[in-house]
Amino acid sequence: MKYVLVAINLPVKNLFRQFIYRLPENLLQVGEGWRVIVPFGSQKVEGFVVQAFSREEAAEVLQKDNPDFSFAGVKEVSAALGTRPWFNDEMLQTAKWLAKYYLCSLAEAMRLFIPGKTSIRRKPVYQGGKLIAYDVEERLKARTVLAYNITEAGRAALQAGNPRAKVQMRALELLQQAAEPVDGKEAEAQHISAAVLRALAEKGWALRTEKRLLRNSYDRQAEWKETLQLTSEQEQAVLKIRASLDHFASSCPQEFLLQGITGSGKTEVYLRAADYALRQGRQVLVLVPEIALTTQIVQRFQAWFHNEVAVVHSKLSQNERGDVWYKMRTGEANVLIGVRSAVFAPFKNLGLVIIDEEQENSYKQEERPAYHAREVARCRCNNNSAVLLLGSATPSLETYYRAVSGSIGHLQLTFRPGNSVLPAVDVVDMREELAQKNFSVISRKLRREIVAAVHAGQQAVVLLNRRGYSTFVMCRDCGETLTCPHCAVSLVYHADEQVMRCHYCGNTYPIPRTCPDCGSRRIKFFGSGTQKAEQEISQMPGVRVLRMDQDSTATKLAHEEIIGRFVKKEANVLLGTQMVAKGHDIPDVTLVGILAADSALNLPDFRASERGFSLLIQAAGRAGRGDKPGRVVLQTYDPENEVINFAKKQDYETFAKRELAQRKVLLYPPYGQIIKLTVIDKNEKKAWELGDEVALFLRNRCEMEKWGRTEIMGPFPSGVAKVRDLYRINIVVKSMDMEKVKNCLSGSRFRTVKNIYFDVDPITA
Ligand code: ADP
Numbered sequence: 001m002k003y004v005l006v007a008i009n010l011p012v013k014n015l016f017r018q019f020i021y022r023l024p025e026n027l028l029q030v031g032e033g034w035r036v037i038v039p040f041g042s043q044k045v046e047g048f049v050v051q052a053f054s055r056e057e058a059a060e061v062l063q064k065d066n067p068d069f070s071f072a073g074v075k076e077v078s079a080a081l082g083t084r085p086w087f088n089d090e091m092l093q094t095a096k097w098l099a100k101y102y103l104c105s106l107a108e109a110m111r112l113f114i115p116g117k118t119s120i121r122r123k124p125v126y127q128g129g130k131l132i133a134y135d136v137e138e139r140l141k142a143r144t145v146l147a148y149n150i151t152e153a154g155r156a157a158l159q160a161g162n163p164r165a166k167v168q169m170r171a172l173e174l175l176q177q178a179a180e181p182v183d184g185k186e187a188e189a190q191h192i193s194a195a196v197l198r199a200l201a202e203k204g205w206a207l208r209t210e211k212r213l214l215r216n217s218y219d220r221q222a223e224w225k226e227t228l229q230l231t232s233e234q235e236q237a238v239l240k241i242r243a244s245l246d247h248f249a250s251s252c253p254q255e256f257l258l259q260g261i262t263g264s265g266k267t268e269v270y271l272r273a274a275d276y277a278l279r280q281g282r283q284v285l286v287l288v289p290e291i292a293l294t295t296q297i298v299q300r301f302q303a304w305f306h307n308e309v310a311v312v313h314s315k316l317s318q319n320e321r322g323d324v325w326y327k328m329r330t331g332e333a334n335v336l337i338g339v340r341s342a343v344f345a346p347f348k349n350l351g352l353v354i355i356d357e358e359q360e361n362s363y364k365q366e367e368r369p370a371y372h373a374r375e376v377a378r379c380r381c382n383n384n385s386a387v388l389l390l391g392s393a394t395p396s397l398e399t400y401y402r403a404v405s406g407s408i409g410h411l412q413l414t415f416r417p418g419n420s421v422l423p424a425v426d427v428v429d430m431r432e433e434l435a436q437k438n439f440s441v442i443s444r445k446l447r448r449e450i451v452a453a454v455h456a457g458q459q460a461v462v463l464l465n466r467r468g469y470s471t472f473v474m475c476r477d478c479g480e481t482l483t484c485p486h487c488a489v490s491l492v493y494h495a496d497e498q499v500m501r502c503h504y505c506g507n508t509y510p511i512p513r514t515c516p517d518c519g520s521r522r523i524k525f526f527g528s529g530t531q532k533a534e535q536e537i538s539q540m541p542g543v544r545v546l547r548m549d550q551d552s553t554a555t556k557l558a559h560e561e562i563i564g565r566f567v568k569k570e571a572n573v574l575l576g577t578q579m580v581a582k583g584h585d586i587p588d589v590t591l592v593g594i595l596a597a598d599s600a601l602n603l604p605d606f607r608a609s610e611r612g613f614s615l616l617i618q619a620a621g622r623a624g625r626g627d628k629p630g631r632v633v634l635q636t637y638d639p640e641n642e643v644i645n646f647a648k649k650q651d652y653e654t655f656a657k658r659e660l661a662q663r664k665v666l667l668y669p670p671y672g673q674i675i676k677l678t679v680i681d682k683n684e685k686k687a688w689e690l691g692d693e694v695a696l697f698l699r700n701r702c703e704m705e706k707w708g709r710t711e712i713m714g715p716f717p718s719g720v721a722k723v724r725d726l727y728r729i730n731i732v733v734k735s736m737d738m739e740k741v742k743n744c745l746s747g748s749r750f751r752t753v754k755n756i757y758f759d760v761d762p763i764t765a
């Protein structure tokens, strides 16, 4: 008889133990890594098999927990999910590592590898009249898709034209030109949604048919995809990565930092490294911070590798995501591009992981388990003998430190190819502007530059990292600022919808006419956000401005659409929050304006300088990528600020050295490791009591067990002390001896307390 140890996939935080089940006769094929359905309490739930063993071995395990156990209480596995294991050895190893490193349960770690929530109502699979499994991944076998042909009526409609149905006309044109029926994917590549094709069919302009999907096998013998001549630095980088792909774990490093200034052609290096891995018959994972902001990378990869490329993003349905996973597992596709969660995809034969803009915060998950995709990728690369390539102009200090201290390879791109050079940066002192009675968010210099650029037919990007119109509202008589009743933050005035909005809980409130505290009418709006800047910029002569921030992309156009319209020169100024600073490569952008450069630098957080510096460099890097030289105007109230000056010189190296020296003194990463504990409670007093208890416990253990250099800070209120009516109290542990800290926490009762969150390697502390 066979038994299995199962981790129960329930969103219960404190389910740290696993349970033993017996396999019935018809499920003897089930073993390690399978997904199963098991009875649990009164329900049937999903579980993951983490171990399989004989009756004797099972007895031994059970006896350890409970000396007088009996097999009588052991229940049977009900069914298998899928017809083979979901987790291979490597995935199981990675999940175990993750649970240990991030102090979560094994089930929580394993759940990350499952695409979407599992529903048990899948297609049942019977054998000899007996249910043996639920089918979860065989759907892809039918290799046909819906596709459309143009009809005679459609040709006539196209001929006649209709200026008010531009998209439909474009779609008809596409169908007319295509040699074969056009499917939804192909239309989407031309920015025509499948819904448009359906509309054409309903009008009788197109005929629906089925098309067999032919697998376009990647031609491994093919020559280089493009003749673009690599720069000597790019060439060197590619050669080193190839050597590592050839000789795993010899003297070649298996991890690299590709540090290249903005516009130095990092993507070109990624493409050739990926091409080489594919020629070896191995798969490539490309992680990007956000798909919508990196369409150019996706397009470049698709142009090179065609059907080999699969893309996952947050808009995919559960089934589509399942399909992508299936393609990677079977080797039907061999390049996966995706955001953070793509790091959990199943692979047939992973050879290379590329992480673009590896310093970006979006690689860190904020909810439990608070993993970092880079750390997971490193673990998976080790387990797969794959190479990890981290790219950035402004690497995280952790990665930079690993590179300069020699523990990973350091590849550098120090110049832009061709005639393109880094833009010159002018710093404008905004205190001067006030002295000259300019109360606008836009300095006189930037205004002149914007007008000149658009006059010359060029384009400008303007960064202001604050959305809304006015960022806070205050009473002049009593000094009261208007805050959200559910969160400890100021409300922001949004002119678009004429409301006050909380940026933490999203609630909106009416605009106050009188002070809620003293009744005064002298209410004043302070601080400028993107909406106000938009209003001011749009009044400049010759300017057509597009705004891109969370509000504009939520209600009107998606990122891609805004960028697309900007590329097509429907507007000559692109204004927005940090989204405008990232990824895009637009040759006519010659001017970048950075408003309120200090706002990002002055946050009470050890990574504020790193993040602020990175944003300034990224924003500046959007200028002058084509043949025309670029200029950057950087506005600040603090022109002496060191970080601003490093950004002005675009001097990452000196910045990093200074920052590393400070972190060493203060025991911050990469020197010390951090764990942040957050106690969350509706009741403020209870939150503090629990916080005190945790801190005292840690301090005692630190002393008793003689931890190496360790600092325990707190309890103190979180940066935002209340969100959605929940009080938040932090305790931060910085330590050179993190292994001991983690052991202590995993052995403690706090590990399973529901309202304490552990954040290992937090982004902010
Ligand atoms: P990064 O990601 O480093 O900011 P990109 O990869 O976007 O830079 O490249 C910037 C621009 O330089 C792109 O338009 C790209 O096509 C071009 N480019 C890259 N490598 C070369 C090269 N070797 N010769 C000419 N142009 C290149």
Ligand code: ZN
Pocket (backbone or CB within 6 Å): 475, 476, 477, 478, 479, 480, 515, 516, 517, 518, 519, 520
């Ligand atoms: Zn008042």
Ligand code: ZN
Pocket (backbone or CB within 6 Å): 484, 485, 486, 487, 502, 503, 504, 505, 506, 507, 724
């Ligand atoms: Zn709120």
